[in-house]
Amino acid sequence: MRYLRVALAGLLALSGHVLFAQHCGTVEYIKHLDEKYPGLMKHVDDMYLQSIQETEQKSLYKLAPHDTLFTVDVVFHVVYLQNNQNIPDSLILDQLAVLNEAFNRLNADTVNTRDIFKPVAGNARIKFRFANVDPDGNPTNGITRTQSNRSTFNTNNNATTTDYVKQSAEGGHDAWDTKKYLNIWICNLNLQNGQRALFGYAYPPVGATFWSSTYYKSDPFQGVVLHYETIGRNNPSFLSDQLYTNEKTAIHEVGHYFGLRHVWGDANWGQNGCLVDDYIFDTPNTYTRASGCDKSLNTCSTDNLPDQVENYMDYSSAVCSNMFTQRQVDVMRYNMVNLRSELPSSEYVGPVRTVAEGNYLFPNPVADHWSVAFDDPINEEVTVELYDMLGRMVYQAQVVANNYTAELPVAGVSIGMYRAIVTSAEHGVIVDTNILKAQ
Numbered sequence: 001m002r003y004l005r006v007a008l009a010g011l012l013a014l015s016g017h018v019l020f021a022q023h024c025g026t027v028e029y030i031k032h033l034d035e036k037y038p039g040l041m042k043h044v045d046d047m048y049l050q051s052i053q054e055t056e057q058k059s060l061y062k063l064a065p066h067d068t069l070f071t072v073d074v075v076f077h078v079v080y081l082q083n084n085q086n087i088p089d090s091l092i093l094d095q096l097a098v099l100n101e102a103f104n105r106l107n108a109d110t111v112n113t114r115d116i117f118k119p120v121a122g123n124a125r126i127k128f129r130f131a132n133v134d135p136d137g138n139p140t141n142g143i144t145r146t147q148s149n150r151s152t153f154n155t156n157n158n159a160t161t162t163d164y165v166k167q168s169a170e171g172g173h174d175a176w177d178t179k180k181y182l183n184i185w186i187c188n189l190n191l192q193n194g195q196r197a198l199f200g201y202a203y204p205p206v207g208a209t210f211w212s213s214t215y216y217k218s219d220p221f222q223g224v225v226l227h228y229e230t231i232g233r234n235n236p237s238f239l240s241d242q243l244y245t246n247e248k249t250a251i252h253e254v255g256h257y258f259g260l261r262h263v264w265g266d267a268n269w270g271q272n273g274c275l276v277d278d279y280i281f282d283t284p285n286t287y288t289r290a291s292g293c294d295k296s297l298n299t300c301s302t303d304n305l306p307d308q309v310e311n312y313m314d315y316s317s318a319v320c321s322n323m324f325t326q327r328q329v330d331v332m333r334y335n336m337v338n339l340r341s342e343l344p345s346s347e348y349v350g351p352v353r354t355v356a357e358g359n360y361l362f363p364n365p366v367a368d369h370w371s372v373a374f375d376d377p378i379n380e381e382v383t384v385e386l387y388d389m390l391g392r393m394v395y396q397a398q399v400v401a402n403n404y405t406a407e408l409p410v411a412g413v414s415i416g417m418y419r420a421i422v423t424s425a426e427h428g429v430i431v432d433t434n435i436l437k438a439q
């Protein structure tokens with residue numbers, strides 16, 4: 001299986017098939033540099049691994065509480081040569097709706113998330129709205145339109161020319177303050193011969209732990225670039241949802257923009273992809289990128305889980321992808337708070353609900369012991385961890401669950417508000433909620 005997939009990937013790469021290369025140039029750009037500067041990619045991977053280990057040690061991504069809704073102002077810059085590239089507002093409106101559904105787990109196709117992954121599906125609680133004031137203080141509808149003399153911004157599949165779309169002097173449109181707005185440029189990313197090659201790309205936040213500094217770009221280049229044929233579910237280009245990522249490309253690229261990596265970890269040609277991870281606990285190890293929607297894939301025997309082709313950070317088609325995981329949400333929210341802190345307005349919306357409806361901790365507030373109630377029987381050891389409001393773990397215990405409940409002694413814990421996370425080896429996160437220790 002493993003060798004078959006390597007051979008297949010090589011074949012597709014050589015033929016330049018659109019299914020292989022269509023999607024996202026975020027990592028390909030670095031690989032392009034690697035051809036010019038041999039060894040760069042290994043350096044990037046080494047840095048990546050080192051930074052991940054540091055992250056794990058510090059448990060960084062448990063530090064951003066989940067009890068707020070972030071709202072982000074978005075500006076779309078439409079840059080076009082031909083009229084069909086000057087896509088109508090209706091497509092952009094629909095694209096914004098797609099983003100809002102995905103980042104609040106309100107998308108209708110959550111029902112297609114396989115049961116094995118439902119317990120780890122995450123709600124990012126990020127809302128996107130059209131900017132209504134431009135950087136000069138004038139009213140705006142959040143969409144700019146620029147006629148360009150460039151027929152495409154993808155002349156040779158690298159980010160130097162595609163980034164021209166972010167520069168007025170190069171036929172594009174300068175970014176609005178990238179600390180205050182999410183800039184999304186929409187343009188033609190087909191090759192000059194009209195072949196589809198790239199659907200979008202984005203740079204991670206500067207300082208993002210899951211990326212080496214090789215990926216960092218200065219403020220005027222921060223944001224997301226999308227190919228005009230991917231925008232909106234009602235796009236007249238009618239690219240097959242069975243084959244292409246279409247309107248879900250934007251979700252994937254905004255995921256990069258908040259610091260997520262591809263689920264397969266971007267293994268290089270010749271590397272064993274099962275040894276290269278994205279270091280997100282709840283995305284199973286995956287040999288390489290998926291395409292289409294093959295739910296039979298289980299490309300790495302290092303775990304007992306199938307490949308999570310439902311994940312937005314894979315290359316699965318639009319009919320397939322429908323979820324972020326909770327750890328991916330942790331990373332995005334951590335990066336929002338720490339690396340894109342001026343971007344959102346924050347609104348307290350209360351504790352995160354329990355992971356599976358029916359799992360909960362009681363009583364709340366508590367005196368000396370909690371009980372965890374499970375919707376389905378659990379008979380294994382569960383771990384409970386309590387974090388204070390600064391994100392420090394202040395309590396950890398293991399107890400064996402008995403069918404529908406587990407009893408947790410917490411008499412020694414100080415009075416205060418805590419985030420409680422209950423996990424087990426088999427079920428992953430069972431409860432993630434805020435609780436009050438009253439006496």
Ligand SMILES: [Zn+2]
Pocket residue numbers: 024025026027252256262
């Ligand atoms: Zn990508």
